[in-house]
Amino acid sequence: MNTQGRPTRPAGSEGVAHRTFTGNRALDMEEALIFETGRFDATGVDIDEPAPFQSRLGPHARQRGLDLPGLAEPEAVRHYVRLSRDNYSIDAGIYPLGSCTMKHNPRLNEKMARLPGFADVHPLQPVSTAQGALAVIEALADVLITMTGMSAVAMSPKAGAHGELCGMMAIKAAIEARGEAEARRVVLVPDSAHGTNPATAALIGFSVRPVPAGEDGNVSAETVKATLAPDVAAIMLTNPNTCGLFERQIVGIAEAVHEAGAYFYCDGANFNAIVGKTRPGDLGVDAMHINLHKTFSTPHGGGGPGAGPVTLSPRLAPYAPVPFVVRDGEGLRLVEHASGSESFGRMTAFHGQMGMFVRALSFILSHGADGLRQASEDAVLAANYVRASLNDVMSAPFGDRVCMHEALFDDRWLKDTGLTTLDFAKAMIDEGFHPMTVCFPLIVHGAMLIEPTESESKASLDRFIMTLRDLAFGAKAGKRERFLPAPVYAPRRRLDETRAARQPVLRWTRPAPV
């Protein structure tokens, strides 16, 4: 009961949106740079003065200032909390970025990674004091081998692209060992591939020969055979591919590649669709990286860190990089030097992304054999549900074909609307959704690649589908005002990316004194 004369209903909506003094819009707050708010003599960390001592820095001591501001702890907490609120996240809603696999990040995995026996262990501690850490590496390697049917796994690559590099280095080492390094200098890469594939091949001196995908979105064994020649070292093929389709002729492709004396690198970015359903080793794959941050949900963290262990066939296993864990007698041991073996060398200091290994292992143990298969099935089910629920209003480049874990649409259905894929994506932002991957794969015009993952409830999928249908009807009905200015409700409107590239401002600089 209102006893103080305050109105208990909102007054009539006489006001329209006005510019605020602060630039804030209630909970949507503007936040300055630390260089503008911090003080250059302040610090938020209390550090005791050491007892007097004689410096041993000699002539190397720094004389100049660094120009770094400091923040008291409350200021720092507020700064980063405010900034965080300008980010979309999987914890806040569906994040259907195709090829990126934004699934739920279980908090148990975060808790496990912070156990002192994992987080507070130095990579160069005596091996006798780090047996638990080595046990995690061994246990994860074992399950990755079980899932893939491969014979070995190199654990140290730091991310997917680093894993690709590792796999291609193993292939190069194998070819060198056969004395064919000069002869085989070409890598076949389908035009639908991730950009990292050709970039990786080029990095270690291979030239790239493109392989076109067929009308059905698959690479055919016939096409591969036609491109194979004695100068070919390897093919890099993504499976399931970047169109979200399983490469139906993968076995024939593998056979043709092997017959031609080349190796089969499989980009495992989409392994999450087939875990527990088929094993790449049985399909003829020689090397495949696994993005632990995708398939096993170690968090993406706003762009890393990732982890990209590479599974290897018996033909490539001897060339795996150091380090690796071996079991001898009672304990686990690290092999840290390549000399005296066929190992091609070292990819990184230390032993790989241990923090990610713990999270991935925790994820895998939680799911188990049954849960992993169910996760793959639910991911594929969800993608097909989205596909089947939208393909009467949007256009799919490969018709009614069943997809794997992601549904691909093109922009033919937007023809005559005056709108682009990007406009559609930006309008999704106003509806509270993160857009799907847009304009990739490059072979599909105006591509929209939707990966819902197994983490979405049916209610969530239905909300998403209804929203996209409503937007699609709006686009076709000529409601351009919903799209062209979008987003209008996000922390920012569309950005001037041309200006960012033409007049690069890549750091804060102190304004000139007036």
Place this chain on the structure above:
Amino acid sequence: MRYLPLDAAERETMLVRIGVPDIEALFADIPADKRIEGLLDMPPGMSEMAVERTMTAMAARSRAAGPAPFFLGAGAYKRHIPASVDHLIQRSEFLTSYTPYQPEIAQGTLQVLFEFQTQVAALTGMEVANASMYDGSTACGEAMLMAHRLTKRRKTILSGGLHPQYADVAATLTHMAGDAITRLRPDATASEDIAAAIDDVTSSVIVQSPDFFGNPRDLAPIAAAAHAHGALMVAVFTDPVALGALRSPGEMDADIAVGEGQGLGNALNFGGPYVGLFATRLKNVRQMPGRLAGETVDASGRRSFVLTLSTREQHIRREKATSNICTNSGLCALAFSIHLSLLGETGLNRLANVNHANAVQLADRLSAIPGVEILNAHFFNEFTMRTPRPGAELIEALARRGVIGGLPVSRLLPGAALDDCIVVASTEVNTDEDRTAYAKALGECLR
């Protein structure tokens, strides 16, 4: 399964909408004889409590650095990280977001990266830094490749003071690309003549300071020698806190500065994930690898941040990209940036001073033990000690006494005739009791 929201009835309804009889129909493209019958040969799913029990038992088999007198560095440093750092990086919006490809709803990550880039540039004394690399060793490899692109030459010279595993990474890349590399002999007293090794086909010379053995190096004359031959100088560091006390790579005329950022904000994690720092001169920016956040405006004129200069990157340039790199080390860069924002220049200076003080006091204590010799003329928080017993043996003996005493050089450089050397580090976490325990244990082991 607690992470999977769909139930059996919903799955059925969805299959009906799709128009297939069962889930297997969606996997029909997999050749029938290649499908797994039944389940993988793995245990079934576990409850949260059961997983926690299993993982905790594994963790208990390692000795955590925290409680022990701990003096190991060599590229990874035990630090006290303010509690707020780990709390903030676990904000859902940082932890569970993707690369900021939709900048309108990713300004948090983008502004953090812009601030991070500014901090790294300031710390290294360079003009521009990227949004981070995987770690110090891979950043070092990328710097080598960037120098090749800038100089159009393909020969690299590595100082013998470069971290041996960083040198191995560079050598592996070099071998695979068919380029040339010269590794100078490891030398604990930094007496190598790098300038004499540089010739007119040298692309870059890569020098670490403080070097692997703890010696701060004067990079200015090396840079001058490199520049005289049209080569570049790449400066490497493995502990960002050292830059709080020592002259910066930029001040000593380095062309590219790379390093490991773990020492701020990031736990030891048995070697990863860490965060590679990468900085250079503005004129080189278009040959730089990795992501860059830049400032611009949005349609209503407000300052905004966006990933930029992406025409260098693999998703646009494919085989002509500056690097195959796709991810950065976003969350580790965030932790680095928060820790450094808390410290500020004032705190960083104090932190560096305490690190140095603790190392000096430790060196004094250890060198008083008969037979122990400190080889460094100067050092920051890490030094090399020569002992009358093989280092590897001593470190094991110390570990049995509960002291992690450093890195026996022979572990990373077998056959380098440095078996009697141990690299010892000290940070702010070490107490006087730790030093006493170390000196006592070492004295006993050498008796």
